């Protein structure tokens with residue numbers, strides 16, 4: 001089963017991809033226990049993790065990550081033009097170390113993290129090798145944790161609830177509640193969130209915690225499980241300098257406990273900078289420096305750009321490698337020429353573009369580059385432990401139960417999720433009730449009943465589309481959690497279905513009852529029950545359809561347009577706007593009208609309402625018309641088919657759409673990356689074939705270096721951006 005055995009699931013996934021899984025050596029965390037607890041981690045959670053033994057939950061394994069000649073190319077625009085975002089990067093990250101990625105805005109920090117974590121965008125192609133413990137590995141779905149730039153959190157939950165639910169979703173079922181609670185409280189203290197622990201995160205209608213606090217909640221969610229390999233994209237953005245220092249200190253303490261931590265960072269203070277072990281400096285996607293953070297100043301001095309004594313080293317590095325403002329600098333230079341001429345700062349005598357060129361060139365021929373390459377070769381030759389998902393340790397039942405509860409709490413607190421829809425449904429059905437009030441059995445009521453049913457099952461169910469923005473928010477949270485291996489897809493689909501059920505029953509039974517009794521549809525309890533059940537099934541089908549759309553189209557405007565379009569087509573072939581026998585046979589009648597849930601809902605409701613009633617004729621002297629006659633001759637409905645059969649089809653559609661939802665998520669997780677990998681390989685093959693006069697030379701078959709130029713595929717379609 002999904003989720004519970006998160007590890008097994010992931011292992012199976014990698015094995016299926018044809019990767020060799022031989023455990024050669026269990027590498028020991030280099031810095032295990034070195035300075036743990038000395039800085040950062042709160043004594044509470046640190047003690048707990050020590051008592052329980054972090055290895056009991058994660059296994060005695062460490063993560064050595066290497067990347068060699070890593071190049072990322074993206075396609076831009078529709079014309080197939082490409083842009084190289086990262087160019088031949090080589091580096092490594094070892095257990096016990098905190099590596100900082102620095103560089104100007106747009107230098108490729110996030111892309112490097114995405115590439116290492118296997119989460120590149122759909123239009124990005126990666127070449128080069130990324131090895132974890134000397135092996136190719138899939139780092140998404142829990143093998144590595146990744147705190148992305150966006151804080152996708154559930155707005156209606158408090159900070160404490162958010163972290164508690166996350167703990168229950170991932171910690172083993174057998175771990176006592178008090179220990180789970182202590183771990184949650186410890187993590188809250190570590191991230192300095194104790195003052196806002198009971199404040200809601202906030203959403204469009206709820207003012208919640210600040211942006212910096214949200215950032216810290218996102219980090220708390222990932223450090224909760226003490227991941228072996230942790231990526232963080234700008235963890236200190238939006239934080240004040242003191243918070244930035246303490247957060248970085250916590251990350252360093254985590255690293256010192258044998259974990260591997262890589263974080264991109266903007267503008268660290270000198271105190272924060274001192275906490276980094278290794279520094280990867282990027283400019284325009286190229287390596288400016290990779291080595292010990294403490295040796296970076298010396299590197300810049302050797303390259304001819306010494307850091308002035310009173311300047312923060314990181315500020316100096318970034319000033320040297322940010323060429324975005326060269327034009328502004330040139331203009332200033334013209335206006336205050338004398339000052340520049342007198343200055344002994346080399347940056348004021350040359351352009352930054354020139355400084356970057358010199359630095360990159362200097363690095364390429366320096367001992368730092370040589371040492372890095374040597375170390376990468378050394379580390380990547382050691383085949384260490386195969387790391388499977390360190391995501392969830394909870395059972396499938398625990399995951400499904402916790403997700404259902406969390407989703408239910410969210411739905412009940414979010415006014416826009418169901419409450420607003422309930423109000424609109426009640427208002428609209430009261431309008432229907434007053435317009436068709438006590439419709440009766442007169443001659444004109446025949447068409448009125450048809451129109452009423454068609455409006456209820458067409459437009460009223462259509463209004464369920466209003467929940468789409470909430471689904472999109474749910475999907476964003478799901479994608480973040482799923483990529484970090486918090487739970488399985490099946491647990492999510494089940495919980496989402498169950499948690500929505502009470503609200504949908506409330507909405508459809510309340511509005512259905514108003515409509516049924518005001519219009520005075522066919523009397524009798526079973527007729528009433530059929531009507532509300534039919535409404536419930538139709539609304540649930542729309543919800544399931546919209547959820548399936550949300551799983552592939554994360555933009556709510558596009559999703560609503562597509563959902564509305566699909567429903568519009570379904571309505572057209574429902575048998576009301578065009579009678580069933582008149583619908584053009586190929587395609588529209590078969591299969592489209594049978595795929596349309598409106599068709600089954602209307603067929604069932606027409607029978608439910610008209611069968612057994614007798615209607616007045618056009619004039620009183622003509623005989624009365626039985627409902628069966630109208631069904632067959634006016635609405636063209638097969639009266640021999642039971643209305644309960646129509647209802648069964650509707651309920652089956654709910655299951656089909658939910659399965660579709662599940663399949664779509666799985667396809668985007670497993671099949672799409674494979675297809676993209678195949679396309680990337682093809683492109684690289686094409687690129688490596690050189691046209692020479694009339695003949696072509698296949699470099700991939702001739703040149704050993706190109707033959708070993710392994711094309712890695714980005715492992716996930718779910719972009720974090």
Ligand SMILES: Nc1ncnc2c1ncn2[C@@H]1O[C@H](COP(=O)(O)OP(=O)(O)OP(=O)(O)O)[C@@H](O)[C@H]1O
Pocket residue numbers: 074075076085103104105106107108109110111112121122123124
């Ligand atoms: N999928 C993509 N499609 C098109 N362009 C992309 C893609 N990914 C990255 N880029 C481009 O690559 C460059 C580097 O982007 P990236 O987000 O990695 O920079 P960054 O260093 O993280 O920037 P910041 O610090 O501002 O977040 C940018 O110019 C960006 O527009």
